[in-house]
Amino acid sequence: MFDHLAQRLSGVIKSLRGQARLTESNIQDALREVRMALLEADVALPAVKDFISRVKEKALGQEVLGSLSPGQAVIGVVHRELTQLMGEANAALNLATVPPAVILLAGLQGSGKTTSGGKLAKLIREQMKKKVLLASCDIYRPAAIEQLRALAKQISVDFFPVDAGSKPLAIAGSALDFARKHFHDVMIVDTAGRLAIDDAMMREISELHAVLKPVETLFVVDAMQGQDAVNTAKAFADVLPLTGIVLSKLDGDARGGAALSVRFVTGKPIKFAGIGEKLDALEAFHPERMASRILGMGDVLSLIEEVQRGVDRTEAQKLTQKVREGKSFDLEDFKAQIQQMKKIGGFGKFMDKLPGQLGQKLQGAQVDDKAMGRIEGIINSMTLQERAEPEILKASRKRRIAAGAGVSVQEVNRLLNQFEQAQKMMKMMSKGGMAKMMRSTKGMFPGMR
Secondary structure, three states: OOHHHHHHHHHHHHHOOOOOOOOHHHHHHHHHHHHHHHHHOOOOHHHHHHHHHHHHHHHOOOOOOOOOOHHHHHHHHHHHHHHHHHOOOOOOOOOOOOOOEEEEEEOOOOOOHHHHHHHHHHHHHHHOOOOEEEEEOOOOOHHHHHHHHHHHHHHOOEEOOOOOOOOHHHHHHHHHHHHHHOOOOEEEEEOOOOOOOOHHHHHHHHHHHHHHOOOEEEEEEEHHHOHHHHHHHHHHHHHOOOOEEEEEOOOOOOOOHHHHHHHHHHOOOEEEEEOOOOOOOEEEOOHHHHHHHHOOOOOHHHHHHHHHHHOOHHHHHHHHHHHHOOOOOOHHHHHHHHHHHHHOOHHHHHHHOOOHHHHHHHHOOOOOOHHHHHHHHHHHOOOHHHHHOHHHOOHHHHHHHHHHHOOOHHHHHHHHHHHHHHHHHHHHHHOOOHHHHHHOOOOOOOOOO
8 A cells, every 4th residue: 555655755765865964955855755755645734744844853953873874864753753643652452341341333334344343353352362242233234234244153253133123222222231141341333334424324323322332432444545534534533532543455555645644633543454355354553563664664573473373383383393303395384384374364465564675575576375376276186195205296297287276287387396496495494594595585485486
């Protein structure tokens, strides 16, 4: 989402190279470009003005000492102010109340409320170990109720059944009573949306808030809406005592203005960001990490957290021990590595969080996450012996495997070449050759060529 903005800001930083110090003249020129970049990204004008003013004030006259270049000095200032613009630090959910802790979701129709409710329920159940109940008060869109019911089943949490003809306030009261009687720790309530702000919707959600007395009232906003998202968020903040924002579709290809200005306009923290369609594609929003990603510095901390959650440690330890003992890294191990990569969102998501220089080294690798599935299919078409001893794969065997996997023989050969590179990498790792391994990174991962 922030690729264009990151490129523009990178250009601004480069323009300051070779300067001895930051002066009003060169800062003025740089900030003019930053201002244009932010406006093109659809950031709200008041947020842009405030941001530029603070960056100018803190950058002017700043000495460039030692090995610190003016560009690096400006990066430091811009990083701090971007972080400040988006909220300084992650604001965690506040569930400190007598159970059930009610989380009320608000937002326009199509903003991603229902899906975000399912993602949030999964996150709370798995990471916080809480018993969760999902309930829907959206009687105007029966499909929303059925969607939430299906999501609840998929993630193994309870769903409050809605009787035909029930009114939203009656549903809310009954769901709250059900949650108390069945000892749920958290109840997440989905509400009705409209295509645009109207009095009836605002009145209804205000009444629901009065009945449910939620500890968290989260406004779900589509990050791809740009300036409209900011205006909508402000309208809801004027009516409801919002406690936070959930940005959905942050993985989209829009310009990202909502993420950079919704907190400034509403004064409410961004608590979560939806980064994909899968139910585990919801992550805590860390302003400092997001600022680092925008400036091409990567988000290694979030990447580490995703790996820790998604990777099977037992399997990883087994593979490490196998390599240390000098045993061969075979195609079955290769398939296991593909499956681990898929668990953390695929190679594209992995690269998105790498620092700019390392990410750029891999950009020419033509990452294709769909290729991971094809490679799994090819390996599954092999016999156990062929997976353990790929050197026996001659022309006739390759033709049989290609036919079984529904691919060409060329794709089988490509897989074997990638496997050989991965095998070399594992040997380097076993000998401590990390520098050699990084130099040979390109092309060794599934889907890269």
